[in-house]
């Protein structure tokens with residue numbers, strides 16, 4: 634079978650924490666084309682960041698592996714840039730210098746100083762931050778910092794842009810602006826993107842495919858939803874588009890009917906256990922559990 638641009642095959646990972654083994658992922662298979670935008674969605678703790686970290690080369694899979702454009706991923710590299718939820722800019726460097734740091738890392742040998750300057754300014758313009766080149770991160774808003782973080786990653790011209798809840802910490806309006814910017818940038822540059830999100834509307838709006846993960850342990854891909862909505866996409870028009878509404882409904886159904894939130898389930902179970910299990914309630918501190926059970930019976 635021909636290899637795809639990004640090929641994640643049979644990936645599993647087992648963590649060893651102080652001698653206790655924990656299987657986080659099992660049999661994760663995902664093949665992506667160049668220029669595709671894929672979202673990963675699933676309940677908290679299912680393993681989305683772990684998948685991203687494996688593609689980034691920060692974690693090594695226990696089984697299976699990742700191949701990017703024919704080359705196996707074994708360590709982090711500039712061909713895979715990560716945008717985190719919290720921008721992670723260097724606070725003592727200006728907006729310009731933060732992007733410069735990444736650009737120098739990748740292009741010091743191939744671009745002249747003047748070309749690098751032009752490239753840094755071009756990428757900051759893409760995210761509408763060219764008006765604040767000489768500001769420090771402490772002097773700009775959260776949304777602006779996130780824009781600079783995205784510019785920094787775009788400026789590295791990575792083969793794959795990995796985004797871990799990039800807009801999760803932002804207010805709804807700023808998030809909407811940044812989603813629109815990201816769609817425009819992706820239309821222009823054709824980036825290949827994997828984005829983690831907890832936001833169902835965001836997943837449908839931005840993605841070509843939505844990868845829905847089952848709950849852990851041993852989490853895997855439960856279903857993959859194709860999003861064939863024509864581009865460019867307009868959030869206002871889509872809000873009432875029957876196809877958009879249908880896709881949204883399918884994701885919600887996966888998350889809340891087929892694979893209920895494990896934390897909510899545990900809470901529910903604890904509540905029912907307390908209410909219906911007099912053994913626990915009636916157990917006295919000087920009786921071992923088995924005797925308490927007999928007494929209660």
Ligand SMILES: Nc1ncnc2c1ncn2[C@@H]1O[C@H](COP(=O)(O)OP(=O)(O)OP(=O)(O)O)[C@@H](O)[C@H]1O
Nearest residue numbers: 648650655657676677678679680681682683684849
């Ligand atoms: N380095 C690690 N060592 C041990 N366990 C880990 C490690 N990284 C992740 N895990 C465990 O693997 C599981 C998946 O974690 P992960 O952070 O990938 O989930 P997630 O879906 O990204 O969660 P969230 O949506 O809350 O960010 C969790 O049970 C987590 O505790």
